[in-house]
Amino acid sequence: MGWFEKKAVKAEIPPTKALWAVCPKCKSHMAKKKWKDNNSICPKCNYHGRLSARERIRQIADEGSFEEMFREISYSDHLDFHDATGDYKSKVEATIAKTGETESIVMGRATIGGHKVMLGVMDFSFMGGSLGTGTGERIAKACETALAEKRALVIFSASGGARMHEGILSLMQMAKTSAAIGKLKDAGLAYISVLTDPTTGGVSASFAMLGDINITEPKALIGFAGRRVIENTIHQKLPDDFQSAEYLEKHGFIDKIVERKDMKAFIAKMLGYFTANN
């Protein structure tokens, strides 16, 4: 939780020089344009890099179908939170100005392969995709809409975990979203969770792990505790593939690793199974 605060890594376009990209997984260099043209996927190791919420929606929702909702629900500085580097309000306002988003998840009605869904996509560039009260409220509201309109719920997660600047109420969003999703599932509606790079902490430990099916992309980082915290606890180096999509699949927590190019078709196909007799 919280390592998103480190400003050095912006993995969507791995830094170094203006023209060069470095894959954060295999460290191979390539022209930035090549990285972009390959849909932010490393041509060498097939790591599926981060996408903005808007780009993801463009790739997943049927063309012209996305209708954004809850944009007015935003962050809350109910603790008047200040730390050594400044105050939360200024930080989050700067993020809003930079990203054009008002929370870490973009939510709305859409269709995917003709299936009616509520589609939520987290954006890691918004405060590390952290789970704030606004994020939780958007998800809870989405569940209510999905119930009322008999829609499936599809969420793409990308998050470092809870947003500590919002204190305990940020933690409570884990319970809130899990309860709302539980109610949705009990009503026989489908929830597909797509855990993208990275999904950790309080987000993996709540709504992201509760899908009727949980899917991910190659080499995504998924876990609860941070690697360094674990290494300091057990006094051992962890293997490279620890907390990777492949590791999670091997241990039984992911239904399938899906390539980005196949993602939309796969989700549409699953929704086809879920709605065949229902």
Add this chain to the structure above:
Amino acid sequence: MATKKKSAATAWDRVKLARDAKRPHLKDFIALITEDFEELHGDRLVNDDRALIGGFATVDGVKMLILGHHKGATVEENMEANFGMVNPDGYRKAMRLGKLAEKFRLPIVTFVDTPGAYPGDTAEARGQAEAIAKSLEVFAGLKTPIVVVITGEGGSGGALAIAVGDKVLMMENAVYSVISPEGCAGILWRDGKEAPAAAEALKITAADLARLGVIDEIVKEPAGGAQKNHAAAANNVKKAVLKALKELSSLPIEELMEKRYAKLMKMGRFN
């Protein structure tokens, strides 16, 4: 420090009290408030996690399921209890026993006291994230009254996993936080030694949490803290728990469930 008055315990003072090894822990509460306790072991999958204990209990004639984090007063006890840091197996045991209580219409009382869920490689391999997530979903939906008591450290997701309920009580010197003050200070202050400042900023005391609507009631502690007088502390907890259970058991189950859901949905809903 010159302005410090005797009533103005800082957030950091409370953190130290909440972590005091002499503070009453789960086994003390069980010994002091129950007439009968039968521990039930295991998750039926791989393990019996000693960091999370559960069993049937009778308190003043009222039969219930007790679940709680197990922390010890000595090094030996803490080794057994993994310092109250639960593995996925512990949360899966809690869910199993919770469903058992639901089936036989027994109320559930949970005692929360953990630095956090165990951050270990085997915990990750067995799905720590999934176990916590599933606990949140399951406890939100269990059709039986649930009373939660935050007795010491409410450490993030590892605490919350057994802290979803109809009434949340919190002892006066307990703390409950999204991240440990040290962890937060390490990230936002770049220095773990700034933990007292982080503790203040995070708003983690019982009074703060009551103001934020996260807890329903503060349970008074004896003068100087619960570690000074276990019996008095436990008696206050017992009275508060029984009062809460009485109130909850008078509600029809549908209403109880609606209220629990509404309570969760209200968390962080501003306007």
